[in-house]
Structures are given as structure tokens and as C-alpha cells.
Amino acid sequence: MHGSIIILLKRYVQTQYDHSTWVTLMELSGISKVEFDHKTVYPDEYIYALVGHASAMTGVSAGELHERFGEYLVPDLMYMYQRLLRPEWKTLDMIEHTELTMHKQVRKEHTENSPPVLDVTRIGPNELVIEYVSDRRMGGLAVGIVRGLANYYDEADQIHIIPTTSEDGEHVNIRVRRIPPRGE
Known part of the structure; x- marks a missing residue:
């Protein structure tokens, strides 16, 4: 997944919820040490993990998210x-x-x-x-x-x-x- 999409996902989470929610999602996904930049392509598993944990936290399906x-x-x-x-x-x-x-x-x-x-x-x-x-x-x-x-x-x-x-x-x-x- 392109880094710009993950950076926009971060902003989405922070505006819809808050910064601590993003930090929690990163920790739950096992990627809390990753610094995303807009030019790098990251493993798709990162976005799957982030959205999956967001779904579990919010009760909103991954598809709806x-x-x-x-x-x-x-x-x-x-x-x-x-x-x-x-x-x-x-x-x-x-x-x-x-x-x-x-x-x-x-x-x-x-x-x-x-x-x-x-x-x-x-x-x-x-x-x-x-x-x-x-x-x-x-x-x-x-x-x-x-x-x-x-x-x-x-x-x-x-x-x-x-x-x-x-x-x-x-x-x-x-x-x-x-x-x-x-x-x-």
C-alpha cells in the first residue's frame, strides 16, 4: 500500500476519533515503530491490520470503514x-x-x-x-x-x-x- 494512503488513513483516524486511537491501532497492529512517508510502498498487511483493529474497536465492519x-x-x-x-x-x-x-x-x-x-x-x-x-x-x-x-x-x-x-x-x-x- 502506498505510503500516502496510509498517511491519509492516519489523518482520517485522528480527525474522526483522536490521536490516541491511531497510536493504539499502530500498537495493536504491531507496527508502532514504523514511520510512514508518502513515497514508500508498505506491505498491504499494514492496512489490513489497521482496519481490522479499527473494526474491532469501533464495532463498524471493515467494509464500512x-x-x-x-x-x-x-x-x-x-x-x-x-x-x-x-x-x-x-x-x-x-x-x-x-x-x-x-x-x-x-x-x-x-x-x-x-x-x-x-x-x-x-x-x-x-x-x-x-x-x-x-x-x-x-x-x-x-x-x-x-x-x-x-x-x-x-x-x-x-x-x-x-x-x-x-x-x-x-x-x-x-x-x-x-x-x-x-x-x-
Whole structure:
């Protein structure tokens, strides 16, 4: 897992809970001596352990925590990749172009990093299907990012997200539909 994601997870935990919760999660995960930096790729087991212990501490499922964190990530991701974005894009456009813009750039800059593969099929102007493929099994994170994008583009009340498979699989299908406002 890329260090920038873990650093953002730390900030998420500290803002949603507090710093001592982060320290406890690090201790429970057996990684309290690790100093994360944004340029390093860390073992996926770190994030699994952190989220697993957070789930046990809060009573919130790991999948739900992934979704919440995914939603939280969006403003930072949009800032980090703003040079790759087009001003006319909205939620569905952003999803449709993620693989060939942001993920392509991540793979180019960090060859040891492996973001999920997003095979997006545009069904029509207001609907698409995402096939999320990753052995990390964090489809909930993708669902959260879609929600975050809808908030970012001020379309949260128009975007409907329907996972059509289990969100904790290696292959997750997610249908995203935009219901345009009246008169559009």
C-alpha cells in the first residue's frame, strides 16, 4: 500500500476519533515503530491490520470503514491529480477516466505500486459499470471513492451506487447511475 494512503488513513483516524486511537491501532497492529512517508510502498498487511483493529474497536465492519475512508480520500486525491483532470468532467466522467489518467500515472511513477484495475463500461450518458479487480479485496474503498466523487462534484443526490457483487472479493462489480435533475 502506498505510503500516502496510509498517511491519509492516519489523518482520517485522528480527525474522526483522536490521536490516541491511531497510536493504539499502530500498537495493536504491531507496527508502532514504523514511520510512514508518502513515497514508500508498505506491505498491504499494514492496512489490513489497521482496519481490522479499527473494526474491532469501533464495532463498524471493515467494509464500512473502507467505504468511509474512500469517501474521505477524494478531496486529497483530486488535489494530488488535478493536473490530469479536465474541468468539464463530473462524477461519471471522472470514474470513466480514472484508469487511464490517475492509475496510469501512479503505475508510471511508482512501478512497485499496484492500484486496482478499474474496467469501466459506459452503458449510457448517465450510467456505467465498474469492474474493480484487485487481490487487495477493498471494493468498499472504491464504493466510498465513488460517493466521495459525487459529493465533490455536488451530485450526491443524483448518484446511485449499486454493488452487484460482494464488496470484499477480488472482482467487484459496481453499477453507478446518475439521475439527472428535472429539466436537464
